[in-house]
Amino acid sequence: MLKLFRFLRPYRWGVALVMALVLLQSLSELYLPTLMADIVNKGVIGENQGYIWKMGGFMLLVTLGGTAFSILASYYSSKVASGFGLVVRGKVFSHVENFSLQEFDKLGTASLITRTTNDINQVQQVLIMMMRMMIMAPMMSIGGLIMALSKDAKLTLVLAVAIPVLALTIYLIVRKAMPHFKSIQKRLDKLNLVLREGLTGIRVIRSFNRLEHEKKRFEAANAELTDTSIKVNQIMAFMMPLMMLIMNFVSLSIIWFGGIRISHEHMQVGDLMAFLQYGMQIMFSLLMMSMMFVMVPRASASAVRINEVLQQEAVIRDTDGAGRAGAGSLQSKRGTIEFADVTFSYPGAEQPALSGISFKANPGEITAIIGGTGSGKSSIINLIPRFYDADSGSVRIDGRDVRDYTQEQLRAKIGLVPQKAVLFTGTIADNIRFGREDASDDEVRHAAEIAQASGFIEEMQEGFGSPIAQGGSNVSGGQKQRISIARALVRKPDIYLFDDSFSALDYKTDAKLRAALRSETTEAAVMIVAQRVSTIMDADQIIVLDEGRVVGIGKHKELLKSCEVYREIVASQLSEEEIA
Structure with missing residues (x-):
């Protein structure tokens, strides 16, 4: 996935801004428990109402600041991730356009569509989370640990036991789920393939009464994807209860041992309350990281598939010096x-x-x-x-x-008319001009006349401006062929x-x-x-x-x-x- 992040270069200042905003948000959240401890220790226990109002107002300002930083970080992270998705989709599409038929045969059209849409979307969504959570979680856990140490170093031993247990639990669950995330994308490829064949071949399917057969094919592919997704979710479902169980034990331990520390006057009540919040912040930051571990493996599998397309070298390439040979021979023959x-x-x-x-x-x-x-x-x-x-x-x-x-x-x-006539959405004139974009109306009409297409075109309500449906489904096979021939003729190759x-x-x-x-192609x-x-x-x-x-x-x-x-x-x- 790191290889794909080279496309973030145009958005490096946006990424830096998001990091700065997340840092400020994290600092504001880490500062709040300390302010609360001061209010309890100096205001509530010391019965200083003025101090409570003063520090309470300051807490409100810090909270509002943290909220503003969070909103701005969400906005800019979404903007950066959307721009990243735009760049990667463009790179994949332009790279695929250079493929020979051999690469299309190897990767498959359905798979290329999935990689350009779903896979890039997966990486894009994780990038948003990474810019927010993967920066914020370490800041909160390290910052929370430092602040907890400042409140009571001995009580931090509770966290020293809990954090490794929590981290090990996350690791074991994610390691079990990782292979299934890779499998999900392959299952999605297969589902797209079956769906694409079913939709493009619907006429043949209906004419041979194979609707039930295709329905079963789709249900089988859909069931495979569903079963794999359920299996992953069953594994990941263990994570949240285990996390909450560990966090509740940590809270109980902090209150238990903190109460003993207060009874021996080694700690104040406000400091225990702040320590408890810092402990929860550390636990929640690890929980945030665990959520990232849920998303990253799937996005990583998607990134591998995207990189596979980008790293696929076209077998047919322009050779060094191609196009430089003498023009004299071109004119003579x-x-x-x-x-x-x-x-x-x-x-x-x-x-x-x-x-x-x-x-x-x-x-x-x-x-x-x-x-x-x-x-x-x-x-x-x-x-x-x-x-x-x-x-x-x-x-x-x-x-x-x-x-x-x-x-x-x-x-x-070259003007090519393929075995299977292919038309594009747009008008008939647009399809003929596909051969030569700057062709005049007269040239389009002349090409249609030679291709014996002008008769049926003029009978249409809008003539050359008549729309062509996707795949040319609103014209007959013979009409498609004649429009394809006109497209080659207007090119004058x-x-x-x-x-x-x-x-x-x-x-x-x-x-x-x-x-x-014969009369039109006397020189070709x-x-x-x-x-x-x-x-x-x-x-x-x-x-x-x-x-x-x-x-x-x-x-x-x-x-x-x-x-x-x-x-x-x-x-x-x-x-x-x-x-x-």
Whole structure:
């Protein structure tokens, strides 16, 4: 957790102010029992009413001062902790944005959400307590011990026995509870995962009548979290009764032995009353520390999880000198894609997804990729914008290895339409402008027309200003795909990547879209991953994949003669008349 506190640097003066206020609050509270002892010894026993009023008024002023310091300390500690939470959330989010798909696969989306919200909130809440209690408790216990010694050194032996017993009790309880606090966060991760899957997949769940199954999954994850939380609370529940038992024995002992000291005239009544209060202050300060020990282990577990994200190095990083190579080559061959003997495996996979892939896609041409399920079509697309890096061989754009570009430079050259169309909350125009923020209204409309989306957009009540719900749930699959295609078109990149982006379109719309795309992308390289033969028949180059290897490259008619895998795919989709 201490590693995270480096983010408190901008708030160091706020932390110092809180410490000063807590110090003043502690001093005022430590001074009150001494004032009370003086009132009893000199005012009540000495029957000096004037002294009682004078010191009583002074006690009231000290109390009001302590209250004011406490309120200010609470305000500034909350302000510092909220600022700390703001900084850490920002750092985590910006760091996660740099992750490759490999890190997302490793940590998991549900876990990253939990770490960015619940875990940071846990640390933030404990920070407030730490600035107040962890500073105040030692001050009160040490200060109270000094003041108790000043009242009667021999009676302090009672505290010398009680404090170690109290501290040992706290230690044993916290040590037992610590592993369960770590387990709670993992259980919370699992609950979030089940909940997220249940909410995002609600249509599939309902269509297959799996509501009861999902309900049981959620109840099982919820029960695991509840059982662990109950177990922790059962352990921690022993703390308060034991603390109160020890404190009551301490009070009884102080009164017992204090009464003997007074009877032998070694101590005054007021001093015994002050000593009793100092004893209680010491005990309560240890109790405050025990409350911290309840919170710190859980926050510590959360801090470890946050640090795990911050310390996770992105596998794909900009290399030293990336982006510095000559610009001349970029101008001469804009939009050229070349794979040279590329082999790639997903982390933890037994077999490579791609083996010995070599081909070249030129600007002004449409290159199509087809193959069976799991043949590696999407893997090729993922290597071009460096979502993953090749294990061996090289992927080159405009004659340069993709690793020699900065990621920003590389992706600025690419317009990607992913396999699963993703839309964001906002208007349709906002979603299209996601491709290029400064696109004019005319450019947005033109991109929508090419993507065959302008028809249904104009039929909507607010046209391009129509709102898109979360995840695009208020538009159909085909409409989502066309808006995604318009988003890539408005970018006007050197390379277009369509990863099975026409699958939700009917044949007529598909044909119109491909015809419009050809005239729009005359100077750019276009790569289309498709399952439908009709989508790629007119491509300038078709790459046929089978089990991660290229088994054929050429045009439609050439492949019908030379590639058996392609013939099988065509035969499964087209009639003999259509093939002829």
